[in-house]
Amino acid sequence: xxxxxxxxxxxxxxxxxxxxxxxxxxxxxxxxxxxxxxxxxxxxxxxxxxxxxxxxxxxxxxxxxxxxxxxxxxxxxxxxxxxxxxxxxxxxxxxxxxxxxxxxxxxxxxxxxxxxxxxxxxxxxxxxxxxxxxxxxxxxxxxxxxxxxxxxxxxxxxxxx
Amino acid sequence: xxxxxxxxxxxxxxxxxxxxxxxxxxxxxxxxxxxxxxxxxxxxxxxxxxxxxxxxxxxxxxxxxxxxxxxxxxxxxxxxxxxxxxxxxxxxxxxxxxxxxxxxxxxxxxxxxxxxxxxxxxxxxxxxxxxxxxxxxxxxxxxxxxxxxxxxxxxxxxxxx
Numbered sequence: 001x002x003x004x005x006x007x008x009x010x011x012x013x014x015x016x017x018x019x020x021x022x023x024x025x026x027x028x029x030x031x032x033x034x035x036x037x038x039x040x041x042x043x044x045x046x047x048x049x050x051x052x053x054x055x056x057x058x059x060x061x062x063x064x065x066x067x068x069x070x071x072x073x074x075x076x077x078x079x080x081x082x083x084x085x086x087x088x089x090x091x092x093x094x095x096x097x098x099x100x101x102x103x104x105x106x107x108x109x110x111x112x113x114x115x116x117x118x119x120x121x122x123x124x125x126x127x128x129x130x131x132x133x134x135x136x137x138x139x140x141x142x143x144x145x146x147x148x149x150x151x152x153x154x155x156x157x158x159x160x161x
Numbered sequence: 162x163x164x165x166x167x168x169x170x171x172x173x174x175x176x177x178x179x180x181x182x183x184x185x186x187x188x189x190x191x192x193x194x195x196x197x198x199x200x201x202x203x204x205x206x207x208x209x210x211x212x213x214x215x216x217x218x219x220x221x222x223x224x225x226x227x228x229x230x231x232x233x234x235x236x237x238x239x240x241x242x243x244x245x246x247x248x249x250x251x252x253x254x255x256x257x258x259x260x261x262x263x264x265x266x267x268x269x270x271x272x273x274x275x276x277x278x279x280x281x282x283x284x285x286x287x288x289x290x291x292x293x294x295x296x297x298x299x300x301x302x303x304x305x306x307x308x309x310x311x312x313x314x315x316x317x318x319x320x321x322x
């Protein structure tokens with residue numbers, strides 16, 4: 001066996017290690033430090049909305065520097081990460097305050113790793129956990145809906161100046 | 162006249178120029194670039210609230226790096242700037258979206274310049290304007306209320322992780 005082949009075989013498992021999960025699928029990392037990223041925009045889905053039980057509360061969107069380049073040009077470069085932060089809401093006579101975290105949805109642009117889903121990886125993390133990944137929706141389900149709704153890319157939001 | 166005196170007289174107006182307004186009061190600068198600062202927290206004051214007409218809409222708070230040090234330690238260093246961003250809200254069947262900017266309230270920590278109001282300068286900017294300063298509330302009115310409500314400093318909010 002040639003040395004080059006041995007080196008290649010030694011490197012390969014490590015290189016694949018951070019790219020794929022145990023199931024062989026490319027995996028999206030927890031977006032460490034996203035709370036200090038740029039706040040793109042917000043909305044509130046209140047108890048008066050028909051989808052409150054499933055999706056109610058504050059929705060805050062955050063973007064890393066690469067994704068901010070994308071929000072400005074509408075062409076998102078490799079390495080773009082967008083976080084959709086879901087928080088419970090507490091109402092007091094018409095004043096809505098932020099409550100506990102419901103989940104953290106993440107989109108990561110990597111055209112090679114996530115070629116099957118439009119070049120974007122999708123992952124939902126449960127509540128405040130950095131390791132517990134929601135079983136649903138699947139990346140394919142996320143992609144299908146974003147693909148259907150898209151205007152100029154799979155990122156559906158726009159930056160609010 | 163000695164040269165040093167002449168130099169001093171030449172420098173003095175310029176040095177005072179950025180510190181005080183025409184009225185002789187210390188002036189708070191527009192917080193250029195605050196939309197890329199850290200998003201501290203949000204709330205929504207909906208039409209169901211009794212103060213909606215005056216203060217309704219989304220309230221987003223942003224902090225510069227010095228102020229983030231303060232949010233973490235509850236001791237705000239000189240140079241801390243905190244922005245309270247007020248946006249109109251648009252409701253559609255329980256979903257609240259962000260609307261036009263109502264105003265931008267700014268607090269700046271400078272113990273010397275703003276000694277009269279607890280070491281903090283207060284200023285409200287009108288809508289999206291970087292130059293139009295609201296006549297009211299006055300810094301003294303802002304200070305009086307913050308002073309009354311304070312727990313461990315004049316910043317009333319806490320960082321939401």
